[in-house]
Amino acid sequence: MFKKDVTPGAKTKVKSSAQRGIRAKVTETYPLLEPYIDDILPKKEQLDLVKLPDRVSLYALGTTPLFFQHMDDALLPHLALVHKYPACFARVRIDRGAIRFVLSGAALMAPGLTSAGGRLPDPSVADEDEYAYGKEDLPAGAVVVVEAEGKENACMVGVLKMGTKDIKEKKKGAALEAGHYLGDGLWRLSLD
Amino acid sequence: MAEAESASRPSGSFPKQVLYCGVCSLPSEYCEFGGTTKKCEEWLLQADPELHGRLYSQDAIEANMAALSVDAQKRAEKDAQKKAAKAEAAAAREQEKKATSKVVIKRVERNKRKFVTEVTGLEAHGLDLKKVAKDFGKKFATGSSVTKMPGGGEAITVQGDVSDDIYDYLVEIYPGIPEDNVECVEDKKKKGG
Incomplete structure (x- = not known):
């Protein structure tokens, strides 16, 4: 999907309601992550959405990328996150x-x-x-x-x-x- | 509060910390596939001698080799060489480009006594124009933006005559740019235009 270098597009803040939705989805798809969900996606932190080419969106917390998603497919974890958990x-x-x-x-x-x-x-x-x-x-x-x-x-x-x-x-x-x-x-x- | 919470958590091992190579950015154990293995190895020796000993010891290399058939080994070897050559060539090209590309600071007369300063050629040194423009703006307390040049490409336009200041600033802040490659020129508008 990302063979070529990707240039990040606009970075926007995720609405807190959408952020809750993402949290719910993450715990649903990866139940084993649930004990750590507060470390990965703290409730109070502002999540960012970065648009990447080919309709991929990347969710990031500050400068750490967390999950990416192609259109409305499953949320995939970024490898840096996988390495941590x-x-x-x-x-x-x-x-x-x-x-x-x-x-x-x-x-x-x-x-x-x-x-x-x-x-x-x-x-x-x-x-x-x-x-x-x-x-x-x-x-x-x-x-x-x-x-x-x-x-x-x-x-x-x-x-x-x-x-x-x-x-x-x-x-x-x-x-x-x-x-x-x-x-x-x-x-x-x-x-x- | 959140910090205290995570510190007191018993499970200990998560989140796991992984050391990423400073040269190729992969986790160190994958450096051997990156094409810049030599450099990565040197880097790791500095950064984490213990891990270096584990990854690059004779035993480890032999164990890796044993896992593959002879045929596959040969192919992998060839592939690795090709990759290394490619990476080296790319690095050399980059170096060359850096050495030859000039940063031009141009003072452009806007209106008799008013000037703007145009900086071109920074992108060849691997700088992000948008960020540098922001920095200039902050440093000199003037408007500073990335503009498209008529001949294609982009330049940073800083309001006001700050060409000498930019020269000093560039040389001081970005050691990657050789001083000889930074040039100040003056561009006067033709009379009677």
């Missing part, structure tokens, strides 16, 4: 070979997730296992954070194009498209 999102993991493709902006393909280094939610794996990436299969359209083999921090955020079950069965095709990855235009965007 890594365990609060649905996660998958890719193998090492796929990292360089992801970081240069390619669509994430299924084999990167299904190979030995990749992880997908799997009902058959025990909770304590280090391979645990959740038990529930995620449907297509779910927001996932993509982590990488051997790395602590996430490298991509996006919307699943295929359900994780399909990915495991087919092992082919694009699993995630047009996400926000490390080093893309949105990542390099500075708000000040």
Whole structure:
């Protein structure tokens, strides 16, 4: 989505009613974030809306970007936020070979997730296992954070194009498209 | 109050602090994919020697290599080289552009004894014209704005004759601009216009 450098457009203040709406939506889509919601979106702080090209809007608190949204799609967390609260999102993991493709902006393909280094939610794996990436299969359209083999921090955020079950069965095709990855235009965007 | 609250929270680990590379802005563990790995490594050695030891030790590199097949390794290697070359070329070009591009401070006669000062060429040094214009306005207590030039491009127009002051200010505040590249010129309106 942000392969090219993005130039921020007008910065406007979000109405407090709209701000409440965003808060509600965030807690709804990411229930695990709820304990920290007051840190992320303090009730009294003024949220800013920054318009980006291609009808993407970015919500930011001061100079820290928080969430972005394409038209009225799901609110996606900015990677800086993901790095702060890594365990609060649905996660998958890719193998090492796929990292360089992801970081240069390619669509994430299924084999990167299904190979030995990749992880997908799997009902058959025990909770304590280090391979645990959740038990529930995620449907297509779910927001996932993509982590990488051997790395602590996430490298991509996006919307699943295929359900994780399909990915495991087919092992082919694009699993995630047009996400926000490390080093893309949105990542390099500075708000000040 | 909010601060006290977050400090007393027991869970401790959140929000997690991540160190971002000062060179390529990625989290340090991803520097190896950025193309400026060498510089990133040097930077990290300064910023966080402990993490540097963990990421760039021989063991870590070998472990990374082992995870890939030989074929994939070769391809990754080639790709990385290409990327590094590209990044280097871009950096060199940037440097060159910076070295050659001039900042021109021009005094333009507006009305016999009245002048405006036009500053051009700042954008080549990576400055945001809008912000610099605001700074000029604040510093010299005059109107200052970004205007479009007839020949294309943009200039900062400051009201009043402040060309010498701007010269000093620029040299002092922005060390990225070599002093030799800043030039003051005077532009008189032709008579009988």
